[in-house]
Amino acid sequence: MRPWGAVGAVLVVQAAVLTALSGRHGFHRDELYFVAAGKRPDWGYVDQPPITPILARISTGLFGETPSGLRIVAILLAMGTVVVAALIAREFGGGELFTAIATALSAYPLVVSHMLSTSTVDLFVWVVILLFAVKLLKSGDGRWWIPLGVAIAAGIANKWLVLLLVAALGVSVLIAGPRKVLATWWLAAGAGVCLLLSAPVLIWQWQHDFPLLTVAAGISADDGAENRVLFVPMQLIYLSPVLVPVWIAGLVRLWRSEEFRAVALAYPVLCVLTLITGGKPYYSVAMLVALVAAGAQPTLDWLRNHRRAVPFAAVAALIGVVISVVVSLPVLPLKALGPVLAMNKEQGEEIGWPELTASVSQVWQQIPPEQRATAVIFTRNYGQAGAIEEFGAAQGLPKPYSGHMSYADWGPPPDSMTGPVVLVGGVDNSSLLTGCRVVLAHDNGRGIDNDEQGTRISLCAGTTAPWNKIWPDLRRFY
Structure with a gap:
């Protein structure tokens, strides 16, 4: 040959x-x-x-x-x-x-x-x-x-x-x-x-x-x-x-x-x-x-x-x-x-994203139905946001928001979203949110110790100011 x-x-x-x-x-x-x-x-x-x-x-x-x-x-x-x-x-x-x-x-x-x-x-x-x-x-x-x-x-x-x-x-x-x-x-x-x-x-x-x-x-x-x-x-x-x-x-x-x-x-x-x-x-x-x-x-x-x-x-x-x-x-x-x-x-980073979305859904379900129309899911990083965007609709979740990388440019929630906040992974400035309590620590159920294993998911009462005002403080470049 x-x-x-x-x-x-x-x-x-x-x-x-x-x-x-x-x-x-x-x-x-x-x-x-x-x-x-x-x-x-x-x-x-x-x-x-x-x-x-x-x-x-x-x-x-x-x-x-x-x-x-x-x-x-x-x-x-x-x-x-x-x-x-x-x-x-x-x-x-x-x-x-x-x-x-x-x-x-x-x-x-x-x-x-x-x-x-x-x-x-x-x-x-x-x-x-x-x-x-x-x-x-x-x-x-x-x-x-x-x-x-x-x-x-x-x-x-x-x-x-x-x-x-x-x-x-x-x-x-x-x-x-x-x-x-x-x-x-x-x-x-x-x-x-x-x-x-x-x-x-x-x-x-x-x-x-x-x-x-x-x-x-x-x-x-x-x-x-x-x-x-x-x-x-x-x-x-x-x-x-x-x-x-x-x-x-x-x-x-x-x-x-x-x-x-x-x-x-x-x-x-x-x-x-x-x-x-x-x-x-x-x-x-x-x-x-x-x-x-x-x-x-x-x-x-x-x-x-x-x-x-x-x-x-x-x-x-x-x-x-x-x-x-x-x-x-x-x-x-x-x-x-x-x-x-x-x-x-990198192999570990390919595992557990549907499970993370399911964990977020568990916290979302704790929000009273009448408050969900104005509630927000906010994530610390683009992987979490991308997973919820990809798998969340099947679990009844709305689109997520994040201040990480280009997700920040894709916009904050409307200021009319004054309801509870499901917080995935935390924020650098906790004073921007009120009444936060950790509901669960995510477990992918696969025994894989990747970057999202143990991620804390919190439920917050709301924000301290309209989303448009606090959005610059939520941006993360890395």
């Missing part, structure tokens, strides 16, 4: 496995938020541009508002990531099949393949940018700046993290060359295309005082120290420890190549930028995928010359694949998830 026929077989297996597992757990909290945001189309949201919510709207519209229906677009993006990674390997001289298999079975790509998130889109867009950058550096043809501009604009329309990658590549080309790719009017043309396509997203952010920057600053302040401590260890884990020698071999290979030295340098530059900004360790994963593509052929050559090492490499690869699959995909029974959640909490 020729390399691309074998890559096609990898894609078929990848699609089959991801599809079979896509409905095993429920919606992730972020997916509930994306579904809600997709029903309120806009050029931007507090914590992200519009691409992922748009994809959520399209996927659920075509395939149904279920986890499986939503995740079809995530599976397609995952397959696209594998194809582009193999194309990068081809530009480096071979190893397409090795790269495809390694990408499809690596831990982080598997995590973001199972659910729709901004990271799912980012991983695909970033490897596309890297493919175009490699083509530009290899050919010296300035026309590649146009597709690069389009791809960067797509990244800006999904998450502004792409600017870290662009900065890393730009700095690396300036330092390591070939600088001739910068001395062309095609660069200005590509930048113009990027700005034109990004204009609606940038204008929306400007009109709303750039909330993305506020959210990013909050994340850095809250998690920056932890992110920096974990950064180096996670570089060894995000794909697989088994692949570390492969991407190191790719890094060395590219550094020794004059035409691709900038790609090698871009990885440490990106790492430094991420550490400075307190960003998440996973921001570098797309670069690691490209480095695996560069190291694929040298690894295969080494194995051919050291045949005695092949059985050991095969065993190590098998162990790595098993660990990646178990940690990343919902293949274990719920009662066995405890150790997995210590490494990948």
